[in-house]
Amino acid sequence: MNTLGVALVGHAFMGAVHSHAWRTVGRVFDLPVRPEMVVLCGRRKDAVHEDAARFGWAEASDDWKAVLLRDDVHVVDICTPGDSHAEIATSALEAGKHVLCEKPLANSVAEAVAMAEAADRARRSGIQAMVGFNYRRVPALALARELIEQGRLGQIRHVRAQYLQDWLVDPRAPLTWRLQAERAGSGALGDLGAHLVDLAQFLVGDDIISVCGLVDTFVPERPLVDDAERTGPVTVDDAALFTARFRDGALGTFEATRYATGRKNGLRIEINGSTGSLAFDFESMNELSFHDATEPAGTAGFRRILATEPDHPYLSAWYPPGHLLGYEHTFTHQLRDLLIAIASRTTPSPDFAAGLRVQRVLDAVQRSAAHHSRWIPVEEASR
Template sequence: MNKLGIALVGHSFMGAVHSQAWRTVGRVFDLPVRPEMVVLCGRRKEAAQAAADRFGWAESTDDWKSVLLRDDIHVVDICTPGDSHAEIAVHALEAGKHVLCEKPLANSVTEAVSMQEAADRARRNGIQSMVGFNYRRVPALALARSLVASGRIGQVRHVRASYLQDWLVDPDSPLTWRLQAERAGSGALGDLGAHLVDLAHFLLDEEIVSVSGTVETFVAERPLPDDPARTGPVTVDDAALFTARFRDGALGTFEATRYATGRKNGLRIEVNGSAGSLAFDFESMNELHFHDAAEPADTAGFRRILATEPQHPYLEAWYPPGHVLGYEHTFAHELRDFVTAIAERSAPAPDFTAGLRVQRVLDAVQRSAAHHSRWIPVGEAQR
């Protein structure tokens, strides 16, 4: 079996999760090529080496550009904050490396466009790219998409999506990079809202065409991480709310916040259609709730599908029914699909075009918010 050499850039939360997925994917799934965990890249040499040891990478480096020159590296997996995505991804693609890039694709539409263009050019040479919207790989949500695609939901009327966390409720929580626009691009909008937008696109296989949005920063100043006695300005949104129209007329409500006290990772999405409905909450990620309107009224009801049957997406490789999966498994699924696409020379999804599409929606939300929430078509301000 051929080997696929992997370089990982970044070793914080996402780097750790991707490492676990790289260690696992080939042990569980039948892959057409064998991924090799070759090198981990970080900004500081010692930290990178320690992470490589811990996470199981053969080598480490503090110079990500050097890995682009190596013949034994075929894939660059980007797990850094959003402000470096464009630079790394474009360079890697131009060097002929397949790229997996964490979401959101970039911090701005301009960056995202450059990435999408680089991905397009690379694809002509058989080089693939994908954005890390891992929630597409929750088995329950992959099942949800297949139910929509097969017509079980009918014409979609409503999408109701919220991503609720609560780690900023305390006003003394520090001003990390996630709260600084120059590093993170935006706040809850890009971090959480991006997932919701991609999921909605995924489930409906249809795009958002216009939005009316609101963003809010509840706590304007927070303590500096390195000097808690001083504060600095929060330059991203704490919460983002928007209403959306989909191409075929469905209406969506979206809410992303870090102030939903008691909600830890409450990514929820409900879809109502003329033939049925679907409901999901990540905090119970193994469950999909499905209402089939074709049922007689006296036995109809939302059924709780425990998406752990061998028939369910990705489950053929895992455990017997009811032996539930967790958050990290979505990344193993993502890598299975990415690696398989590379081997089969097909385009993985979501690609950078899909990532750019999400970026345009987020951008439209911000522009709408800046214009009293007026409805704004997505993509109005092109390139």
């Protein structure tokens, strides 16, 4: 079996999650290639060496550019803040490395365009690039995609999506990089809304073509991370709301906030079609609600599908029916799909072009909010 050496850039929350997935994927799935955890990269030398040992990486480095020169590194996994995605990803692709980049793909449309173009050039040489929208890999949501593809919902008419968190409710929470536009690009819109946009487009198999949005920042100043006596400006949104129209005519409503008191990771999506509906709540992530409107009215209604059967997506490799999976499994599934794509020399999904499409929608929402909630064509976001 061929071995693919992996370098992971970034070792905070997402780095820890991705590390667990790299440790796990080859032990669960029968893969055409074997990943090897070669090196963990980070800016703080002592911290990255400590985390490399803790997470199971063979080596540590504080110089990602030097890592790209190594012959034993074939895949670069990027888990850094958005302001560094474009430089690391394009450099890695130009060095002949396969790339997995966390979402959102970039902090701007211009950066995302450059990344998608670099990925397209690299693909001609057999180098693949994927953007990390892990919620596509929830078995219940992958099953929802299959049901929609089979026509079980008929003509899609409505998409309702929410991503609700509350970790910023306390105004004394520090001014981390996620609250700074120069690092994160946007706030709840990019952090949470990106997932909703990708998931909606993935599930219905259609693109958003226009949006009307608004954003707000509830707490404009927060304590500095290294000096709680001083404050700095919050330069991103705390909440974003927008309506959308899909190319085939469906209507969408989207809400992303980090101020929904009591909601920890409340990703919800409901899709209504002419012959059925689907509903999902990540806080019950092994369940999918399905309504078949073609059944007699006397017995029709939403029913729970427990997505743990071996013929459900990804689940033949795991546990007996009824034994539930968790958040971390979605990242293992993501790596499984990436490694199969690399081995078969096929374009992984979602590729950087899909990440660019999400970026255009996010940009259109920001433009709409800046123009008093005017409807904005998504194509206009690239100008």
